[in-house]
Amino acid sequence: MCDTPEQKMRRESYINSEVARFHGLIDVGQGKMCLVFLFLILAPFLRAQERVRSSVGQQPIQTFQRSPEAFFYLGPFQEIVTGSVGVEYTDNVDLTQTNKISDLKFFEALALNTTWVISHLNQLEFTFGGRVNENFYGDGKNQVNFEIAPDSKLEFKFSISDVQVRLYDNFSYTQNPTNDPVATNTANLNSLTNTIGAVVDTDLNVAVLSLAGDFTYNNQSGTTSGGQTNSSTSGTRETFRAGPALTFRLTPSILYGVDITATRSMGENAANVNSLNAGPFMKGKLGRNLEFDLSAGTTLLDTKPSVAPTYYFSIAARYRIDPHWQLVFSGSHELIFTSGTDLTKQNLFRLGTELDLTRVISFTLSPFINFGTVETSSAGSGTPTGPYKQFGIEAGLAWKPRKRWTTALTYDYIRRESSSTTGGTSSQNYIQNTVALSLSYAF
Numbered sequence: 289m290c291d292t293p294e295q296k297m298r299r300e301s302y303i304n305s306e307v308a309r310f311h312g313l314i315d316v317g318q319g320k321m322c323l324v325f326l327f328l329i330l331a332p333f334l335r336a337q338e339r340v341r342s343s344v345g346q347q348p349i350q351t352f353q354r355s356p357e358a359f360f361y362l363g364p365f366q367e368i369v370t371g372s373v374g375v376e377y378t379d380n381v382d383l384t385q386t387n388k389i390s391d392l393k394f395f396e397a398l399a400l401n402t403t404w405v406i407s408h409l410n411q412l413e414f415t416f417g418g419r420v421n422e423n424f425y426g427d428g429k430n431q432v433n434f435e436i437a438p439d440s441k442l443e444f445k446f447s448i449s450d451v452q453v454r455l456y457d458n459f460s461y462t463q464n465p466t467n468d469p470v471a472t473n474t475a476n477l478n479s480l481t482n483t484i485g486a487v488v489d490t491d492l493n494v495a496v497l498s499l500a501g502d503f504t505y506n507n508q509s510g511t512t513s514g515g516q517t518n519s520s521t522s523g524t525r526e527t528f529r530a531g532p533a534l535t536f537r538l539t540p541s542i543l544y545g546v547d548i549t550a551t552r553s554m555g556e557n558a559a560n561v562n563s564l565n566a567g568p569f570m571k572g573k574l575g576r577n578l579e580f581d582l583s584a585g586t587t588l589l590d591t592k593p594s595v596a597p598t599y600y601f602s603i604a605a606r607y608r609i610d611p612h613w614q615l616v617f618s619g620s621h622e623l624i625f626t627s628g629t630d631l632t633k634q635n636l637f638r639l640g641t642e643l644d645l646t647r648v649i650s651f652t653l654s655p656f657i658n659f660g661t662v663e664t665s666s667a668g669s670g671t672p673t674g675p676y677k678q679f680g681i682e683a684g685l686a687w688k689p690r691k692r693w694t695t696a697l698t699y700d701y702i703r704r705e706s707s708s709t710t711g712g713t714s715s716q717n718y719i720q721n722t723v724a725l726s727l728s729y730a731f
Contacts, residue, residue: 395421414442533545544571559592563588598623599621603617654681696725
């Protein structure tokens with residue numbers, strides 16, 4: 289759902305009346321973002337890969353604060369439905385250095401959010417974003433494929449006294465190969481990811497004890513615009529995660545604590561990866577305009593080839609300068625799963641800004657840099673492909689002449705460089721330019 293904190297408080301007032309002390313301790317009053325809608329309109333902004341230590345994707349704080357979308361009631365269900373159509377041009381769909389092939393894509397998309405408050409202690413939510421792409425490649429070949437937004441989910445929450453339980457199933461089917469910083473010579477990722485998990489939170493009065501566990505399945509079969517399978521971007525992976533977290537309240541709007549996660553990942557044509565991750569975190573709000581989320585810790589690994597113990601950190605902040613101008617910054621050093629079943633050490637930094645040029649026109653700009661090293665190889669060669677750098681800039685103009693209508697024009701530039709060579713020249717460098725125009729209507 290796409291609620292401000294005030295709207296969320298009103299909509300769930302009788303739920304909060306039963307679990308206010310506990311629910312307030314773990315929520316910090318942050319409103320939900322319309323990530324599915326954001327995916328449909330500004331798809332290039334969502335590039336996060338699955339982290340080894342966590343299956344959780346991009347946090348709401350890493351996106352711009354958006355106005356709530358229109359919603360309506362269908363019996364006991366609260367609905368948000370957004371339809372979109374658009375056209376997109378890419379000058380290098382296969383992500384190659386030479387012999388580039390262009391792509392003219394027409395797409396139709398639908399975003400749906402359904403919430404059912406069953407009782408004062410039970411809530412069911414279903415979020416889905418789907419997109420059908422009709423590709424017309426520059427080599428004369430055509431193709432139709434589809435995508436499922438990264439934040440599609442089915443979630444059930446219920447409370448028993450001071451214990452809150454959340455059961456969820458997150459699923460996605462992504463195509464954009466630039467989402468994977470290691471992928472090259474690939475037009476479509478055909479990457480299916482499904483995560484089933486549970487979180488149990490217990491109020492201990494002075495703190496909240498959380499126990500979480502999940503299972504993630506990923507199947508990826510990268511293909512070129514000609515339909516050929518790329519073995520270096522294909523593979524299957526299964527990952528189990530489990531661990532506790534302890535959360536304290538520093539101030540009414542700031543939480544801190546420590547979490548521990550043990551993981552075991554098994555991949556096709558790749559070594560198993562076992563890890564133990566532990567460290568502190570802090571998140572919340574400083575004043576009315578600054579939100580932040582910080583975490584750091586150590587990671588111990590057991591895999592082949594062996595990888596030395598390392599560290600992780602993640603920082604995200606959103607600052608609203610005034611009602612018409614906001615900034616978002618994020619940075620992280622993480623072990624992530626990339627092409628096939630590669631284990632990659634990634635450093636990702638992004639700075640974004642959104643400015644309302646007029647009452648109905650807004651401008652966004654977001655440069656980023658992503659650099660790291662592939663630590664293990666899944667292609668059967670046993671030889672990691674080494675370091676890489678991926679950087680670019682994303683820009684967009686959005687025009688909202690009416691409350692329910694939005695027109696967006698976006699431009700995405702990405703450049704990748706790698707030291708991996710074949711025949712004396714790099715075979716994993718590319719430059720890609722993408723321009724897209726979309727029209728959306730919120731029912």
